Structures are given as C-alpha cells and as structure tokens.
Amino acid sequence: MIPKTSTIILSGSRRILIIDIRSSRCLIPRQNSSCSSRRTRFFSTSVKREITNISNKKYASTSASSSSSSILTRSSTDEQHTVVLGCGIAGLSVAHYLLAAAASTNNRNMRVTVLDQHPGPAMGTSRKNGQLLCPSLSYSWVAMPMLFGKDALLRNLINSTIARPFASSNPASPSPVTVEPRALLDPKLWQFGMQWFRRRFIQADDFRNVNQAIGSLMHYTMKCLDDEGDELVQRISYDRVALGTQLLDGTVHTSDSSGDIGMFCTELQRLLVDAHGDRIDFIFGEGVSGVHYGSNDGSITGVTTTKKRTVSADQFVVALGTGSTEFCQSIGVLCPVYPVKGYLVTFKSQRDVPYNLMLPSKAFCAPMGGGKYRLSGFADFLADPFAKDCLEVDQDRAKALIEVAKKEFPDLEVVDIDCGFRPLSPDDCPLIGPSTKYQNLFYCTGHGSKGWSMGLGSGKLLTDIMLKKETSIDAKPYLPNRFDLGLTSGMAKRENNPLMEQRLETSMRSGYS
Numbered sequence: 001m002i003p004k005t006s007t008i009i010l011s012g013s014r015r016i017l018i019i020d021i022r023s024s025r026c027l028i029p030r031q032n033s034s035c036s037s038r039r040t041r042f043f044s045t046s047v048k049r050e051i052t053n054i055s056n057k058k059y060a061s062t063s064a065s066s067s068s069s070s071i072l073t074r075s076s077t078d079e080q081h082t083v084v085l086g087c088g089i090a091g092l093s094v095a096h097y098l099l100a101a102a103a104s105t106n107n108r109n110m111r112v113t114v115l116d117q118h119p120g121p122a123m124g125t126s127r128k129n130g131q132l133l134c135p136s137l138s139y140s141w142v143a144m145p146m147l148f149g150k151d152a153l154l155r156n157l158i159n160s161t162i163a164r165p166f167a168s169s170n171p172a173s174p175s176p177v178t179v180e181p182r183a184l185l186d187p188k189l190w191q192f193g194m195q196w197f198r199r200r201f202i203q204a205d206d207f208r209n210v211n212q213a214i215g216s217l218m219h220y221t222m223k224c225l226d227d228e229g230d231e232l233v234q235r236i237s238y239d240r241v242a243l244g245t246q247l248l249d250g251t252v253h254t255s256d257s258s259g260d261i262g263m264f265c266t267e268l269q270r271l272l273v274d275a276h277g278d279r280i281d282f283i284f285g286e287g288v289s290g291v292h293y294g295s296n297d298g299s300i301t302g303v304t305t306t307k308k309r310t311v312s313a314d315q316f317v318v319a320l321g322t323g324s325t326e327f328c329q330s331i332g333v334l335c336p337v338y339p340v341k342g343y344l345v346t347f348k349s350q351r352d353v354p355y356n357l358m359l360p361s362k363a364f365c366a367p368m369g370g371g372k373y374r375l376s377g378f379a380d381f382l383a384d385p386f387a388k389d390c391l392e393v394d395q396d397r398a399k400a401l402i403e404v405a406k407k408e409f410p411d412l413e414v415v416d417i418d419c420g421f422r423p424l425s426p427d428d429c430p431l432i433g434p435s436t437k438y439q440n441l442f443y444c445t446g447h448g449s450k451g452w453s454m455g456l457g458s459g460k461l462l463t464d465i466m467l468k469k470e471t472s473i474d475a476k477p478y479l480p481n482r483f484d485l486g487l488t489s490g491m492a493k494r495e496n497n498p499l500m501e502q503r504l505e506t507s508m509r510s511g512y513s
Contacts, residue, residue: 080314083313089126098112120266133258180380286309288304336446
C-alpha cells in the first residue's frame, strides 16, 4: 500500500522511486543508490505524480494535482540547466547535442529538461509528417512566383478566396495553397504577411539566398543522420526506405531518402534517458501556462506548467512548433510562425517505386515499405487554425490530393487520411538562434513542412551557438533577428495571470512540437 503522501519519480535510469514526503524515506530504493535529497527532483507536500507507460514503456507521461506546486530546481550552483519547450524533432535534437557536447568533455554540470503537453515524444507536428528526407527539395514555398504561372501566389489567392467558395459543383481544388476568406481578417496572418513582404522585397538580397540556406541545412541534417561518430543516432532504426527523389522531369537525386520521424523521435527519447541518466528529465502531459522573469528584466528564470509545476533553469529553448507564436506573444516578443494546414494520405499500391516522387501541385509521395506509401501536400491558411473543426480533415482537399496521386498510382487503396499544422516562417526558413530581448532564450522553430529534413541539423547548429562554438554551416541565414522581433503592441503586463494561462492553453490545444 503506497501512502497518499508519497511521490512517484521516474529517474534517469528509468527506475521508479516512491518517496514518503513527510519522512523523506525511500519506500522502494533505487538499486545501488541511497535516497538522498540531491537525487529527489520533485518536492511538494501534496503531489501525486502518476507514471503511465505508453507504447510498450518507451516513454512516460507525468501528471500532477492541479492544486499542487512542485519545483524542478538545479541540484548544485555549478549546474547548467536548460529547459527545452517542445519534444518534437527540434527539441529532442537540441537536448541530444547539448548532452553529447557535455559528455565529450566529461562535463557533469549540464542538465536538460524537456517539457511537452503531449503524453509522449513527437505527438504533434513531428508525428504528422510526409516522411521525406529531401535536401534536393529546398525550394521555399513562399518563393513561389507572384503573378504568373500555375503556382503563382496571387492566382492561388484568388482561386481560394473568390472562385472556390462559389464552385459548389466541384469544390475539390488541387491548388497547392489556399487561403480561407475569413483568414484575411486575422491580424496574425497580416503580421505574417508583412514579415514576408519585408523579407521578399525590402531584404530582397537575403531572400534570394533562402533556397540555398534551406538546402544547406538539409544537407547538414543528412550529414548528422549519417555521422558514424554519433553512436546514439546510429543505433536508431527508423525505416529509411527511399533510394532518392525523382522529380517531375525524371531526374533522380540519390542524396535523398525517407524515414519514419515518429519512430526516430520515440527511440531517440528512450536512448537519451539510457545514455545520460539523471542528466535529463522529460515532463510529459504538461504545457506552459506562465513565465517567471529575473529582477533585471533581461532574463527568464522559470516557467509554470499547466499542472502548476514551476521549472527553473539557466537557459530556455523555444521548440514549440505551431505553439511558438502564442508563447512568444505571451512574453512580449514576436515570433512570426504561422500554423499552415497540410494533408497526409497513407495508401497501398501494387506498383513498386523505390524513390520519393515529386507530383504535380507540389504534392509528394514517399515509400514506406511493404507496398505502402505516404502522400503529402497542400498548404491551407485558416482563420482559426486552433478551432476544433479546423483540426479535422477537409475531405474536399484530401480528395483533390488523392486525385493528384492517382495519375501515378491508379490502383491506390487509401489506408488512412490525416492532417496536421506546419509551423511556417515568413521565408520558409527556420528561426535558430538567440532572442534579441531575453539573454537566455533561444529559438529552434519555424521549420514549416521540412522539419524532418532540417530537424537534427537545426539542433546541432543551435547547440553550437549556445555553447559559443564555431558552427559547421553559416548561422546567419537562420538567426531570428532577420525578422523584426520587437515588442508586441498592446501587451498586458509581463506577469503570470489567468488570462495569459487561458490564451496559452487554447493555442496549444491542437498540439505543438
């Protein structure tokens, strides 16, 4: 019988400790270790933490009483504690490379805590992915022609906002980009559009190099995935199937591949716990509801979770994907990342294709093995992307995507249809680097539809920036300061309050990471 005053803790070695709060006595001691206060990470007089094994015990979900207030603190004054917000491919990659860098120098003072509102890793944007690992597809969505051509932005805007609503007889549109008419009333979309205009026309010289920057980061990610010196990553199996990518003109790029990002992230999280023990903690099932600041107003000292837990640290990384904008707005800064809806179709076919295929209307198909394929494509800008009905599949758009694939796979048999939101930046290039407002806040977000192809490289690049090391690729094209990231207008006082908590919880309901 476990006393009600006990707290259950998942240690780095994945053993469970049950601690009597009143006596600080270990009811189930960890093997070869005493239950010292240094090892006890969570403190409360009325906390009940439930450890739930999910997916064959590969990761754990933690939950706490809504009335409790537990604090995750540093175990020594010399310890460097980093909190990563978001446990998708970006957040996990940052955690991996921070701890790998510390291990390479035998630095035991580095500790990382990864916080995510989902019950496990990569259960937001990172799981709903087209499985493409394609450095050859570095063409930016937002670099599409403005006026002329089938993929011109203005043509797509007119078709989706004016023509499509009246085309009741044939509502299915193969247009790669659509904009819901009501979305034109969304201030966030206009803010996103102004940043896009600024990058494309005012900073035109930089914008012309965006495709090169995207390709550079994609190739760097492939190098990280194939790095034989990274034993931990090489131990991960993630169904890497495709032998390259075949473009519309028949050209094949053999540097590309495909893989299961959900499988990769789940295994990476498990291996991080095994490899680094008590140097890493994962808090699942808890989003962010509040932020704490230093007295000098130049740093963040901690965050409060939706379960009323306070987590203090030295550094913070925003890897929240589609939740990044609302979080940054709540702390008084802009983060021009807009959630854009995309579609995924898993299907079977007798046709044996060993390559990723580029299809018309900017759709893509990746082989999954066993006669299955993953079809992905389209980008829909919606008025309220976090509304419940927006999280459901638009059957007309899904049908249009399937029709595009039928030209190559006439016998396709649909297995599953899904949708997800991509965290798109105004130039389709991720934000990687330090905040210009908070000295200990860093970004690793805004990867759009290319998160799998850029995730691991992004984590390595940000780690080198945080540790003030020389970067392997030029970091300038990805720095957040390329946007106007000043104070948001009309912001309330920077303090924890119920209105802020409600806004954050609403925005993150659809999932981040």
